[in-house]
Amino acid sequence: MSGGLYTRLLDLACGVFLLAAVLVLWRRELAAIIRVFALQGVALAVLAVLLGAHEGRWDLVGVGLGIGLLRAGLLPYLMRRALAAPAAGRGGEEVRETRPLVDVGASLLTAALLTLLACAVSRPLTLLDPTPATRALPVGLAAVLIGFFVLATRRRALAQVVGFLLLDNGITATAFLATSGVPLIVELGVSFDVLLAVLVLQILTARMRAAFGTTDIDDLRELHD
Numbered sequence: 001m002s003g004g005l006y007t008r009l010l011d012l013a014c015g016v017f018l019l020a021a022v023l024v025l026w027r028r029e030l031a032a033i034i035r036v037f038a039l040q041g042v043a044l045a046v047l048a049v050l051l052g053a054h055e056g057r058w059d060l061v062g063v064g065l066g067i068g069l070l071r072a073g074l075l076p077y078l079m080r081r082a083l084a085a086p087a088a089g090r091g092g093e094e095v096r097e098t099r100p101l102v103d104v105g106a107s108l109l110t111a112a113l114l115t116l117l118a119c120a121v122s123r124p125l126t127l128l129d130p131t132p133a134t135r136a137l138p139v140g141l142a143a144v145l146i147g148f149f150v151l152a153t154r155r156r157a158l159a160q161v162v163g164f165l166l167l168d169n170g171i172t173a174t175a176f177l178a179t180s181g182v183p184l185i186v187e188l189g190v191s192f193d194v195l196l197a198v199l200v201l202q203i204l205t206a207r208m209r210a211a212f213g214t215t216d217i218d219d220l221r222e223l224h225d
Contacts, residue, residue, distance in 0.1 A: 008056045008133045014139040017043040017173060018115070021166055025107040028100075030158050034079045038160050040143075041071030045168055048176055051133060067172070075165065075198055082158060082205055090189060095207045101153040111146055118142035125178065133177045140177055143170030157205045161198065 020040035027033050048064030066096075102110065118141035126134050147167030154160050 006050065010047065010050050010132050010136060012138040013043050013047040014173075014177075016040075017047065017169075018139045018142055021143045022108065022111050022171070023168060024132040024150060024162060025111055025146070026104055028104075030083055030156065031080070033159060033162055034076050034083065037079075037165060039165070040071045041073075041075070044067060044068075044071060044173055047173060051176055061181055069163075071169065077162065078198055079158060100155065107149070107153065110149060111142075114145040114149065115142040118145060137177050139172065140170050140172075140174030143167075143173060146170070157201070161201050161205070164201075165198070 017040055020036050020043060023036045024033050027036060040077060042189040045064045045068030048067055049061050050064075052062075052064055065107030100107070113137065122137040122141050126136075126137055144167055147163050147165075147170055150163030150166055151160055152163075
């Protein structure tokens with residue numbers, strides 16, 4: 001693979017990765033948010049495969065394929081299953097993020113500011129070793145910050161799960177771009193931890209819906225008060 005083609009494909013993968021994080025803030029339907037998260041999983045897998053192919057590291061290519069299966073296949077499938085029950089039982093009431101703490105326009109403006117902050121913070125690291133991968137570091141950091149923002153501003157439990165996974169995707173992308181890949185055993189450990197966390201959150205969400213009839217965090221706070 002030539003250097004120019006590698007750089008263009010890497011920039012494209014990073015662009016799709018960041019765009020998917022921003023689209024999560026724009027969409028209200030939880031099904032659409034899950035599809036956007038799956039798209040980000042594909043972009044993350046492509047990013048890892050490109051780094052592995054460029055450096056001739058087939059273990060990194062294998063890690064990228066594993067990331068694609070987990071983050072673009074298995075995790076979205078588990079979230080779609082969690083979403084299917086309320087869609088059938090509550091007439092669609094639970095399948096939209098109806099009352100986010102910050103509206104869509106302000107959320108998109110905040111995402112732009114967080115991306116600028118990520119560029120400023122990562123600039124010293126980029127200047128140390130200005131390669132195509134390190135120049136894309138702001139993308140990973142921006143996804144981390146946007147994931148935090150989704151966690152803090154969304155009310156539905158499933159939307160907060162997506163925020164947590166965006167945060168994890170951002171950390172993984174930052175690790176790949178800063179170090180040109182992580183060891184296979186480390187990525188396997190992190191992936192199993194993420195899978196376990198999603199399974200636990202899925203069970204908790206189902207229990208919350210069975211006990212209280214909703215996954216709106218504010219409604220649960222009112223019940224507690």
